Amino acid sequence: MYGDSELGQTPGLPARDQRAPGCNEQPDLAFTITSPVQGMDFSAAGDAAAKIKRALSQVGLPGSMVRRAAIAAYEAEMNIVIHAYSGTMTANISCDGVQLIAEDCGPGIPDVNLAMQEGYSTAPSHVQEMGFGAGMGLPNIRNCADEMDIVTEEGVGTKITVWIRSRPTEARGEGD
Numbered sequence: 001m002y003g004d005s006e007l008g009q010t011p012g013l014p015a016r017d018q019r020a021p022g023c024n025e026q027p028d029l030a031f032t033i034t035s036p037v038q039g040m041d042f043s044a045a046g047d048a049a050a051k052i053k054r055a056l057s058q059v060g061l062p063g064s065m066v067r068r069a070a071i072a073a074y075e076a077e078m079n080i081v082i083h084a085y086s087g088t089m090t091a092n093i094s095c096d097g098v099q100l101i102a103e104d105c106g107p108g109i110p111d112v113n114l115a116m117q118e119g120y121s122t123a124p125s126h127v128q129e130m131g132f133g134a135g136m137g138l139p140n141i142r143n144c145a146d147e148m149d150i151v152t153e154e155g156v157g158t159k160i161t162v163w164i165r166s167r168p169t170e171a172r173g174e175g176d
């Protein structure tokens with residue numbers, strides 16, 4: 001298991017006074033989006049992340065938060081497409097933030113610390129020829145996330161959970 005949660009902090013969403021300004025308009029907003037993701041199906045690759053991005057934009061979450069969530073969701077989805085057999089991408093969305101869960105059946109990650117290093121990739125050559133496999137997906141997710149947690153078991157699969165929280169300084173629509 002890998003995690004970079006702040007010490008002593010329970011993973012979850014922020015306190016009410018840490019919400020983005022737009023949250024006051026829809027304080028009870030909460031919904032979930034789940035999409036299946038198929039290994040090596042490049043025709044549908046990115047669809048789950050695009051659906052999450054659309055939903056986040058529609059509910060009016062801060063633009064920078066939408067971008068961070070969209071990047072993290074895309075990278076996690078592509079990792080299922082490229083490295084696993086099948087899985088699901090789930091976004092739990094509230095006005096406090098987004099929790100992304102990418103869960104797959106697959107080979108698992110033997111050495112998570114190695115996998116987290118920039119430039120490390122086991123993507124096969126035919127996938128690299130498509131422009132993937134720079135070894136930047138997991139580091140990108142870490143950079144976008146407020147918290148990130150990886151649970152993986154060799155021969156079984158991987159579950160990546162990412163929390164992206166509204167920040168008081170992120171005005172709604174900022175940076176759009």
Ligand SMILES: Nc1ncnc2c1ncn2[C@@H]1O[C@H](COP(=O)(O)OP(=O)(O)OP(=O)(O)O)[C@@H](O)[C@H]1O
Pocket residue numbers: 075079080082083084104106107108109115116120121122123131132133134135136137138139158
């Ligand atoms: N869901 C997964 N299942 C199994 N292995 C994974 C999974 N996600 C990542 N990995 C392993 O971690 C490595 C690093 O992942 P990362 O996303 O950083 O790079 P990449 O997918 O190889 O390339 P890029 O994301 O830049 O296209 C992968 O090459 C693979 O070995």
Ligand SMILES: [Mg+2]
Pocket residue numbers: 075078079136137138
């Ligand atoms: Mg990747």
